[in-house]
Amino acid sequence: MIPLVGVLLVVLATIALGIYAKQLSKTAADFFVASRSVGVMMNASAISGEYLSAASFMGVAGLIMKNGYDALWYPVGYAAGYLFLLLFIAGPLRRFGAYTIPDFAEGRFDSPGFRKLAVLIVLIIGFFYTMPQMKAAGVTMGAILGWPYWVGIVVVGAVISFNVALGGMKGITLVQSFQYWVKMFAICAPLFVLMAVFGSYSGAVGQNADDLRGSPEMKQGAEISVKGKEAAPANTLVFTPETAILEFPEGAKIMKISPSRKPEPGEEPIPPGQLAMIFRGGTDGMTGRTRVTTDHIELPPGGKLMVRGTVVMKNHLRLLDEHYRVVSTGPKLEFETPTKMTISSFVAGGTTGSIAPNAPTNAKWLNPYGTLTSKWGYPVLYTFSLIIALVCGTAGLPHILVRFYTNPDGRSARKTTFWVMVLLGAFYVFTPIWGALGRAFSPELYASTQTDVVVLKLPTLIENKMLGEILGAITAAGAFAAFMSTFSGLLVSMSGAFAHDIYGKILRPTSTPDQQRRAFQIAAIGVGAASMLLGYFVEQFDIAMMVGWAFAIGAASYFPLLLLGSWWKGLTAKGAATGMLVGGLLSLAAIVGHMLLDKKVLTMELPPIVRALMEQPAIWGVPLALITMILVSKATAKEIPPDVTLKMLRLHAPESLGYSKNYVD
């Protein structure tokens, strides 16, 4: 009940601020770029508020809990991307003085055709980024209040569409900066209480170093719920080589039992009966068990399965002196339908909690090159590709870039970026603490593949239920602030694309600013409705994965465009367009292909290095886009705009030299 109050407070404050800001927003310039008069601190809070999405607020803590050190690169990359934005893009982009990023694409090359492509990519990135916000809203409502998936989507979608339609960019600037401070409070305040109760950050990290071969242990009786096969690979439990008893109060349908360890070449397959047994016996673990004979099995309500860690098998490599050898592997169980269970293991005279399935060992979690980056056997390549994706992707997100137009001039755009980095760093430094505490104190989230709700679940584990509810209410409010502020930025950027670029520039070039303002309001409602609908259909998709798509496209399309467009006179519209398409589409294709292979929709044997490069395409996608842009521009050099020097002066000359002129006032 109390978490509902937290969520309601944030939602009501958001609506109230939106209504208040309505009186401030009158002209088209107010709606598109807040009349270019947002102060440095206000804009820095608003950009940070917009940037810290569901993926940052919930996803990063969850990724660190799941993957440990390797995932620390996520928050670092998200924050460090702004450094490159600052060094190469922020100042020139603001001096260009457009309303939307497609304005830059058209104006820099005098190419109306290029605007169409640029709008298309804004909308693709926008919708890819919107879907995970919507999913997070639905899932959070479900996790804290048990409401159906669509409720959270409708609440966030309706409130924000209303706000954006009412006040446009000027209206949401106030709301987003307020929401930054809500998130900042929500990520750090509960942690101080949690650390006082559970133990310190350094302790939670350090206990991994004390027992490198160990894994986190769940409390006895902890209830685990696994998803069904439609959520694959989240329907899987991977066990460490320990004996454990699984009890299914509502029965279970296991579609596949296989060893979790990869077989060595020439090794005889390990039969399922070696891995799992149907269990009816007592606490000694020795009586009343039957070997499983098939690799799939159905258990009645109350049924028990015993999984084993040590497998004895014939060594067929040495046929002459046929002998037995011991292989150490736990089973991997894949469930057909959503299943509830408890897991326990034996100690002398009874049972106790068991090691959490799916959790990486302490060494893999604590040390670099663990489960995340080593997945395909090329950890260094994976790490660098991930860094490039995050850093370049941040500098290529149109809904973030458009906010730089709200600054009065290039100088304040740079100052704003500096403060954004301070505000974001202050936020992100807390996310690993959630991950470390989550690993130590709620390891059952590993088994349920729910590590990305750790910020919501951890507070509820406090003994004092009242205090736990209050802390839970704070993190729930922070989560809601995250979806709402990011979605409002996306909605402004997409509505701007429809109202300014498509309606105002392509369909009706003669429209008045007032007509464009009205078009913006209509577009906001239309895009808001479309986003809610899309959000409804992506329940089975992974939040971090969808955000990854948006980053991959941004990194290989907008980032190269803005970098070369601001710094290289020789770039032509054809060169830029080809590079954006080649880089953006191939990266998208690689990442979607990876997902289809992962979900086993596609079955194809590819070398592991190809899979690694498909999952993290930035290391080839970004250079490919840059090289394509350069080569095609060289070939079409006669199409360089004749006044390119003046255009470049507009981007680089200090305002006082008088070369600056807003592309759109």
Next chain:
Amino acid sequence: MDELRSTTQEQEALLGRLMRRQARLSISVALGFIVILIILPLVNLYFPDIAAKSYTGFTLTWICLAILFYPLTWALSGFYVKRSDVIEDELAATETPVAPGAGDSMGAAE
């Protein structure tokens, strides 16, 4: 015609001066950061013992990546913002402003 060409050449030269100074600053800060971004994963790879050295419960590499990286980005961006303001002030003081109205030829949409 001659007058126009000389204006263009002047602008060309001005742009060269502006961009060179701005680019030199941006690239040197970027290189500094890129070197750090490259070194940390390589230390993790080749000197895992140093990376895993324990201080107050944390490993050394955890402290670097999870904590110290943020102040580092602040220092680099703070330095850049200061320096680029200085460069801009110097350029504004030494270069001649464009004649009023000259910007109109730039083909603004509205």
